[in-house]
Amino acid sequence: MTNKRPKIALIGAGQIGGVMALLAAQKELGDIVLLDIPQAEGVAKGKALDIQESRPIDGYDAEITGTSDYADVAGADVVIVTAGVPRKPGMSRDDLVEINLRIIRDVAGNLKTHCPDAFVIVITNPLDAMVYAMQQVTGFPTHKVCGMAGVLDSARLRYFLADALDVSTSNVQAMVLGGHGDSMVPLLSTANVGGVPITTLIDEDRLDAIVARTRKAGGEIVGLLKTGSAFFSPAAAAIRMAESYLKDEKTLLPAAAWLDGEYDLRGFYFGAPTIIGAGGIEKVVEVPLSDTEREALHASAGAVQTLVEGIQL
Numbered sequence: 633m634t635n636k637r638p639k640i641a642l643i644g645a646g647q648i649g650g651v652m653a654l655l656a657a658q659k660e661l662g663d664i665v666l667l668d669i670p671q672a673e674g675v676a677k678g679k680a681l682d683i684q685e686s687r688p689i690d691g692y693d694a695e696i697t698g699t700s701d702y703a704d705v706a707g708a709d710v711v712i713v714t715a716g717v718p719r720k721p722g723m724s725r726d727d728l729v730e731i732n733l734r735i736i737r738d739v740a741g742n743l744k745t746h747c748p749d750a751f752v753i754v755i756t757n758p759l760d761a762m763v764y765a766m767q768q769v770t771g772f773p774t775h776k777v778c779g780m781a782g783v784l785d786s787a788r789l790r791y792f793l794a795d796a797l798d799v800s801t802s803n804v805q806a807m808v809l810g811g812h813g814d815s816m817v818p819l820l821s822t823a824n825v826g827g828v829p830i831t832t833l834i835d836e837d838r839l840d841a842i843v844a845r846t847r848k849a850g851g852e853i854v855g856l857l858k859t860g861s862a863f864f865s866p867a868a869a870a871i872r873m874a875e876s877y878l879k880d881e882k883t884l885l886p887a888a889a890w891l892d893g894e895y896d897l898r899g900f901y902f903g904a905p906t907i908i909g910a911g912g913i914e915k916v917v918e919v920p921l922s923d924t925e926r927e928a929l930h931a932s933a934g935a936v937q938t939l940v941e942g943i944q945l
């Protein structure tokens with residue numbers, strides 16, 4: 633019998649990496665290793681020590697360490713990748729492709745050597761292209777590599793809907809599918825509050841405004857922060873995915889997943905509802921779509937495919 637705690641490697645100890653370390657520790661998901669480049673090793677070590685020192689207050693026993701040495705993440709069960717550069721005001725996610733592709737290639741090469749059995753969740757933007765690059769360079773099974781975007785985009789939509797109706801956010805179910813960019817597809821046909829269709833509760837103009845705000849929600853935060861992009865909610869979203877994997881929950885969560893014919897799309901990563909359990913992405917779920925939603929999903933797929941075809945691995 634083994635009673636070792638799961639090992640969670642966070643590649644990138646920046647804004648999202650630091651919050652993920654705290655959340656994973658507070659949820660007692662396992663031991664956590666924060667890894668960054670040698671120039672930022674002090675940041676990784678400093679954040680790890682800072683969180684360790686909160687352990688007596690919060691009352692958990694997970695170990696949190698910081699490093700720049702991949703030997704320390706060897707054998708990780710889950711790897712979450714934020715290594716890269718975030719947006720600044722005026723930039724689109726796609727503007728990051730060149731610089732972040734170089735970083736993802738480097739990270740993927742190291743993960744291939746040190747964490748061959750991990751479930752890998754990519755957060756680095758532009759998300760759909762970076763998760764594709766991660767899988768191609770590592771050669772890991774497609775169901776063991778995915779991207780975080782849908783949980784966050786859906787949470788934003790759910791929050792805006794709950795706020796408009798002044799109801800509990802946990803009562804609102806709604807999903808955003810497609811690419812993690814302006815072409816993302818918020819699904820209103822299945823959105824509901826405790827089972828009551830959202831379209832019967834909010835008029836069309838207000839729903840249109842909420843959809844538009846959801847599509848631009850990342851940019852809204854970049855515009856306010858000015859020095860980077862959202863980090864609390866992206867961290868919470870990725871940790872939720874890691875939790876479903878580590879606890880074999882089989883929760884339905886939207887993720888950037890490898891499509892193999894689902895939604896009549898094939899051979900690239902794209903935001904779709906998935907079941908995440910001990911097998912990784914155990915299933916891509918096909919939900920009924922209205923004609924307009926199906927059309928929007930295919931337009932979004934076209935935008936992602938163009939970006940992916942342009943990257944040099």
Ligand code: A3D
Pocket residue numbers: 643644645646647648649667668669672714715716717718719728732735738739755756757759780781784812860861862863866
């Ligand atoms: P930031 O706080 O800058 O952290 C990134 C960290 O990556 C820094 O500490 C860097 O030193 C580190 N890094 C750079 N190169 C490497 C490398 N080769 N190996 C290891 N570490 C490296 O950014 P952040 O945490 O705010 O955001 C990280 C990424 O997530 C960016 O690309 C964002 O655009 C992206 N992001 C995605 C979403 C999604 O919903 C998909 C949301 C928010 C941010």
